[in-house]
Amino acid sequence: MPSDVESSSQQTALHRSRAAVAAIRTRNLRPIAHWVPGTRIGQSSWPAAGRPLSKARLTASWNYWWQAHLLDLLVDAARLGDAAAGREARSLIRGILIRNTGRWTNSYYDDMAWLALAVERADRVIDGSRHHRGLRILTGVLHDAWQPELGGGIPWRTTDHFFNVPANGPAGIFLARRGRVERAVATADWIAETMVLPSGLIADGFWLEPDGSHRYINTVFTYCQGVTLGLDAECFRLTGRTSHLDRIEALLAAVEERCTDDGVVKGAGGGDGGLFAGILARNLALLATDLPATGHGDLRRRIEAVRARAGALVLTSAAAAWANRATVDGLPVFGADWSTPAAVPSADGQASAFIGGAVRSASSPERDLSVQLSGAILIAAAASVTLGSPEHTVSVTPG
Template sequence: MTAEVESAQRRAAAAQSALHARHLTPLGGRVPCTRIGRPAWPMPGRPLSRERLTMSWNYWWQAHLADALVDAVIHRDDRVAADRLGQLFRGIRIRNLGRWTNAYYDDMAWLGLAAERTARRTRTRPDRSPVARLLAARMHRAWSPELGGGIPWRTTDTFFNTPANGPAAILLARTGDAARAAAMTDWLHERLLLPSGLIADGFWLRADGRIDRVDSVYTYCQGVALGAELEVYRRTREAHRLDRIDALLSATAERLAPAGVIVGAGGGDGGLFGGVLARYLALVATDLPGDDARTASIRDRAGRIVTASADAAWAGRAEHDGLPVFSADWTRPAVVPDDGGDAAHFSGGAVRSSAVPERDLSVQIGATMLAEAAVAVTIGSPEHIVSSID
């Protein structure tokens, strides 16, 4: 094992250990054979206090926590992570009142991706395959071209956005619906590509037929657009899809990693944004097919953003009880949070940051995703070494 590989693996293992120690707990603190991700560390209030009992559990954070545990199993054959993965899925289902679904298509797409990877990559939970199929079927049925979509953000809205369509397209491609995945990537490119070369957040279709664009730019939107295009390109080898990957990577590097490090997005839901981009940049680096100079260059450029961001996040970490605390902004030093100030809270369909963003589970998952993405790039570990669910 080279020093570079050993360092990447050590950092990722330390990040995982911090998640286990601070955030992974039995559901309700006591339900046997379950785990759930505590949304904050330290938690607010005392056990059974109103502050603690009313904290949202944040379904999509749990989905990314599961995906991060899958990485630990793949990269280091981590048996503790494998056990926790099964317990986490059990905890999610019980906490979600016995269902895998909810009202948000982006949430369901993320959990579907975690379930699909669990079934395909870990071989520890083959029963996750039906979960992926169930959630993929929801994505397929939500396609709404008559409304201008795309699939909507949630079941009660006509907001069509990248955070729902991007992961849904990846899930559909990985579960055998490549035609719909291709249509979704085309929709993203045709409807949400900005003059900057980046992908916008989405648009509202109003009752009177007006379209109100939301041209906000987020790192995770670029990540899922890259991931979706890559999944379709692997299956079609259509040249225009490689062109899109190349152009979007260039725009992302220039505008969202201007110093080679992915920009931060704060705490709350934003704590996951950089980690999502890192995951799919790593996917480009490890899984983009082709032996020519251009594809080699694309892979190298994507991988360098991941490893430079991981180096910066590690350099800026704080430590508490011998375990890392990562910053919400990988270009700045981390702050060790305490139990004072406001904790993250759900408002208007999104989770707002804690007063100290390092307190948020999302921030620590995002950094762990980055560390595992750096492992994938460093050891050259492709995602698609095992065939997808048939």
């Protein structure tokens, strides 16, 4: 029987998560072109660019991978008991397909991996969500993109030879969940062999040069740490191999030391960077709820310590983000940096824009859907940790 304190903390976590989702539902979730029935799409800015039905609004950037994380958030909400979220998730998948001209694929493997992850979760969690054909297509595309003869891994984009963690991490997690465990393990091994920096953190990726050499991009992004932790968590859950736990422990220690301030995950501004911290938070929550707390003796103590440390980062970050939120009409506005007070965005200044393969921040980062999604993903992750609500129900017993 839960204590009154436990019950109160769980109710608070659920209330905050529902408020965060309600904010995005109210401000950003719209039918395609504001009228196509049975569809939803995530408006990239709030306040939106231009007047209703203006060219500026109708042609605003839609950012495929942001939509995937919006779908993931709606799946989170459905798991946590939001009755409307399942229906909205199905409508969003229809909207994404229509906006993407009826195709499940595009020219970016990382985009496809993020959407694949979200659709797989939707079909697993939400009644009436059935996208077998799309998942078969995405499974085949991501599995067949593996290019060991070029040093990969899978590339970032179909048209170049940049092999990076933001494509391989989510693709590996998805393939693990689709039963392609051998490829998921190979992906985790590839990251461990090619991307670990002297700091213990994970690099972005490398370009394959014409002479066959690798030109590394050693920039550290929080979401690279997140998907690497998530991939090793899935591999450990499915194989029980302690090499994956070893990697998780080492990377988690580096994240604690270098990617947080006083236990709060660092932000990365707006635009695409707005999502980075939320992705790390989601995967930290996966460690806290799904790392199989079985085994015996020292192994069990190690697993329990990782679960506790990962959960603490999520809860500390969520408390900071909530304390520093702004409010509009009683609903939260999150900042790009969870450690500092958020500002209420206005329609003045520049909205986010897709430039050179990435999305540039709005003049006010809080205006970007990515920033608000990241905050809401964090708050949902904290609810999952507080409630002890796992992503999966079956794991192997570690050896």
